[in-house]
Amino acid sequence: MxxxxxxxxxxxxxxxxxxxxxxxxxxxxxxxxxxxxxxxQKIKSIELGEGWWGSGEKPVSHGEDPRVRPFIIEASEADIEDLHRRLDATRFFSPLEDARFLYGFHSSHLRTVISYWRNKYDWKKQVKTLNKYPHFKTTIEGLDIHFIHVKPSHLSPGQKVYPLLMVHGWPGSFYEFYHILPLLTDSGNHGLNTDIVFEVICPSIPGYGFSDAPSKTGFNAFAAARIFYKLMLRLGFNEFYLQGGDWGSRITTILSQMKPESVKGLHLNFVMLPTGGLGRLKSLLIGQYMPWLVGLTREDVRRLYPYMEKNVFRIVRETGYLHIQATKPDTIGSALNDSPAGLAAYILEKFSTWTDNSFRDLEDGGLDRKFSLDDLLTNVMIYWITGSIASSMRFYKENFTRNYNRTPDTKIGVYVPTGIAAFPCELAHAPRVWAKQKFHNIVSYTYMPRGGHFAAFEEPELLARDIQNFVFKVEKM
Known part of the structure; x- marks a missing residue:
């Protein structure tokens, strides 16, 4: 009709x-x-469910402690001495003369990184930087959940503040958001829209950093979404915005499918889509020659084709880690948890090629083109000090199950207002016409001019502006 x-x-x-x-x-x-x-029409939603991820059986005699407790990161001399001892004992191997980052982290550049980490990097100084924002912990489903909660320092009379939950991915951490936080919470002093100001909550995914690791198998993105929803309720937010990339994208998307009545808007800088089947294949075959027939733009064509080279081959080349972590994470986790040099090589290689695929052709991986070595090593240190690399990698095994393409989130759409920031150097490009098959209320879709997978870390101002523009549009609807 x-x-x-x-x-x-x-x-x-x-x-x-x-x-x-x-x-x-x-x-x-x-x-x-x-x-x-x-x-x-009642929008279909994913059942919230329930879980218990602490050790032993769930206590039945009393309820969960709802308190939100302040938390301070500490730098102990024992941790620093142990790190230095292990760095001094690093066993390097001979590099290939012309390998660059084509074989992974170039071993000659690893010597440079380890030397800086051992002799110049100041963990105590970086801990002061980490503690400049308020940290907290609270117990949910048997786990101590770590998060930072940053509120605006200055507000105009009557100014509205928008709660925003931002979720990181692997191999990142809450520290990815440290450069974007002032832009979102104090936009007036950074040349951004003063009408859109946020208070930001950045939790650590359980098993990452300072959040407890689950003691039981089965902790997946659905459990993480439910825990973060409970976290927002505990902080007093019945309605809020979401933002995510990498695993944060899937967690926040699932949360928007679980509780659409609570999610005012969902902003993503990485889009996870089902395989697409014959429809996607048809779009690809026609799109290269007559893109307008299948809803592709010129920019989509530029980013997608040649498809095998820009997407399929790159994904195959960059996802060997995924197969390991989705099958036997504890095996490689044992090595990385014992060797700081190995941990740095494993993590920082991703910050090279996932930032820009062309960095594979550089001997130093182009790491200093977007990041400082202090920032990169601080992210590595969060994994090292907490011993969380193995538990973080288990998240892949728990999510990439046999029925991955038949999980509840693949059977229903996303109907909350959605904003997508499409960065040109992302691992894979998701055209708007493809995204619309799952996200049925796309309010903004932006072809970002530069940047890759770690958007908040690489291009904080670009991402902050896009989040602001998205929320502005949603609030005007």
């Missing part, structure tokens, strides 16, 4: 309105009718 109404409306306008107004009016009418079609 709604389609017939749309056609009747188009015919009526064609008779009485100038041709130049037909397109915008038709689009507006179509949007209104779509809203009318969805109005009154």
């Amino acid at each position: 709604w389609r017939q109404l749309l056609e009747d409306g188009r015919s009526a306008f064609a008779e009485h309105w100038p041709h130049s107004l037909l397109v915008p009016v038709a689009v507006s009418l179509g949007g209104a009718l779509l809203c009318w079609k969805l109005h009154g």
Whole structure:
């Protein structure tokens, strides 16, 4: 019926309105009718569920402690001495003369990194930087959940503040957001929109950094989404915005499918989509020659093709780690948890090629083109000090199960307002027309001018502006 109404409306306008107004009016009418079609329909959601991830059986005698406790990161002399001893004992191997980062982290550059880490990097100084934002812990489903909660320092009278939950991925941490936090919480002093100000909550995924690791198998993105929803409720937020990349993208997307009534908007800088089947194949085959027929833009074509080289081959080349972590994470975890040099090589190699694929051709991996070595090593130190590399990698095994493409989140759409920031050097490009198959209410889709996988770390201002613009549009709806 709604389609017939749309056609009747188009015919009526064609008779009485100038041709130049037909397109915008038709689009507006179509949007209104779509809203009318969805109005009154109960949007399907994922069941929230319940879980217990602490050691032993769930206590039945008393409820969970709801307190939110302040937490301070400490730098102990014993930890520093142990790190230095292990760095001094690093066994390097001979590099290939022309390998660059084509074989992984180039061993000659690893000597440079380890030398800086051992002789110049100041963990105590970096801990002071980490503690400049308020840290907290609270117990949810048997786990101590770590998070930072940053509120605006200055507000104009009557100014509205928007709660924003930002979730990191692997091999990142809450520290990825340290450069974007002042832009979001104190936008007026950084040249951004002063009307859109956030208070930001950045939790550590359980098993990452200072959040407890689950003691039981099965902890996946659904469990993480539920725990973070409970965290937001505990902090007093019944409605909030979400932002995520990497695993944070899947966790926040699932949360928006679990509790759409609580999620005011979902902003992503990495889009995880189902395989797409024959429809995706058709889009690819036609899109290279007649992109307009399948809804692809010129920019989509530039980023997608040649498809095998830019997408398939790159994904195969960059996901060997994924197969290991999705099958036997504890084996490689044993080595990385014991060797700081090995841990640094394993993690920092991702910050090279995932930032820009062309960095594979550089002997230093281009690491200093987007990051400081202090920032990179601080992220590594969060894994090292907490001994969380193995537990963080288990998250892959728990999520990449046999029925990965048949999980509840693949069976229903996402209907909350969604914003997508498409960075050109991301691991894979998701055109808007593909994203619309899952995200049915895309409010903004931005082709970002530069940047890769670690958007908040690489291009904090670009990402902050896009988040602001997205929220501004949602609030005007």
